[in-house]
Amino acid sequence: MLAGSPAERVVDRTLRAHRSLSSPQRQALKEVIFNVGLWRRRLDFLLDHPTAPPPLILFAFLHGLAHLPAPEAASLSGVGEGSTPTLNPAPPPSLALRYSLPDWLADHLSQELGPDADAFCAHLNVPGPVTLRTNPLRNSRDDLASRLRSEGVSTRPGAWSPLALHVDGPRPNLYALPSLQEGRFEVQDEGSQLLGLLLDAQPGETVLDLCAGAGGKTLLLGAQMRDSGKLLAHxxxxxxxxxxxxxxxxxxxxRVQVLRSPPTPGLDAHRVLVDAPCSELGPLRRGPDLRFHASPDVLSRFPPLQLELLHRAADLLRPGGRLVYATCTVNRAENQDVVVAFLASRPDxxxxxxxxxxxxxxxxxxxxLFVAPHLHGTDAFFAAVLERSAG
Incomplete structure (x- = not known):
């Protein structure tokens, strides 16, 4: 993984090679691999050695960050007790080293978030909650919580979305639950749920999800519409x-219709959701190596496409209709600036x-809309709600 392999692939390969490990041992191994990948820059700082061998890196994590006694950390990491390194005792001098981020990313987040950058970056190093979205066509949120409790899963209501439930305790195997197989819920971050709710889709309307992906928000829109009207997904x-x-x-x-080709102008939709492709800085806490696979050019790559998508969506919307533009990133150039540029050319x-x-x-x-892990417990999301003049 330190050589660039995805963390999930490294974990899977390692566990397959050590099938005799007990369940607690497998979980501990998984946690160590993910954390070493996540904290690689901080560990380099502790060791003062950017190319330290894996046993030393593991020792630095166990002793320097997990605070195991040095002899125990040396034994577990395979570092001989007589050759344990002295870790750098100084506090990390920068945001990037403090929270194990590429320099360009730390600089960008500092510029975007100002005094909030430290808290935001701290939350990128804490796993996000497992959040479920109630399917109101199948059950209420309270009924779902009761059903999950009968299946051994404890939950608590979300603070922002009326459909959200957060799973308490260790992550269960959700995909084996009968309640999921019955369509009673979907796994969806609470902030992501808000994006769909902002569209306020109504029964009987024509609604388009222009960048539908695998359809998490499309399903939310369909439930809002009570499975009526025309729901299109491209x-x-x-x-x-x-x-x-x-x-x-x-x-x-x-009533969901998938569009294999882009919709053409004149659709006359009541509502359009544009959950645009973006630099995806919002869900960085969801993967320990995501931050290291991105490059600075990601910050400027998407605005032209995003603005094009907004204009395309506008041509599909009827007068008086509603358009929601959303991203899962923290970057003014992809968020506010795109909306301002669009509004400057579309006075309607x-x-x-x-x-x-x-x-x-x-x-x-x-x-x-702006939500973020350090403020709302969600991944970071931005959304603008735009309406077309009726006349």
Whole structure:
């Protein structure tokens, strides 16, 4: 993994090579591999050695970050007691070293978040909660919580989405639960749920999810519409659309239509969701090596495409319709700047407050939705709600 292999692949390969390990041992090995990958820059700083061999890196993690006594850390890491390194006792001098980030990323987050950058980066190193979205076509949130409890899964309500339940305790095998197979819930971050809810899709309308992916938000929109009207989902990846159809059937949705080709102007939709491709800085806590696989050019790669998608969506929307533009990143160039550029060329559109009447003010910043792990416990998301003039 330190050579660039994805963390999940390294874990899978390692566990397959050590099938005799007990369940607790397998879990401990998985935690160590993920944490060494996550903290690689901080560990380099502790060792003052950017190319230290794996036993020394493991020792630095166990002793320097997990705070095991040096003899125990040396034994577990395979470092002989007589050759244990002296770890750097100084505090890390920069945000990048403190939270194990590439320099360019730490600099960008400092510029974007100012005094909040430290808290945001700290939360990138803590695993996010396992969050479920209730399918209201199958059950209420309270009913789902009761059903999950009968299946051995304890949950608590989310703070922001009325559909969210957070799983308490160790992550269960959700995909083996009868309640999932019956379409009673989907796994979806609470912030991601908010993006779909902002569209406020209504029964009987024509609604388009222009960048549907595998359809998590499409399913939410279908539930909002009570499986009526016309729900269209487009994505350039045909395999994702195939998965969406499978998930739709499980969720009890019969009106979802997948579009294999981009929709053409004149669709006359009531509502369009544009969950745009982006630099994906918002869910970095979901993978220990995601931050190291990105490069600085990701910050400028997407705005032209995002603006094009917004204009395309606008041409598909009827007068008086609603458009939600969303990303899962923290980058003004992809968020506010794209919206401002769009509005400058489309005077027939105007912004409205997200979630008027139900979304707490804590989730709204400068007229846009903004949620983040250090403030809301969600991944980081941005959204603008735009409406087209009726005349």
């Amino acid at each position: 994505d350039p990846d045909p395999e994702r659309l195939d998965r969406l159809l499978q998930r739709s059937s499980r969720a009890g949705l019969t 559109f105007h912004p409205v407050r997200p979630g008027q009447g139900w979304l707490p003010v804590a989730c709204v910043r400068d007229g846009f």
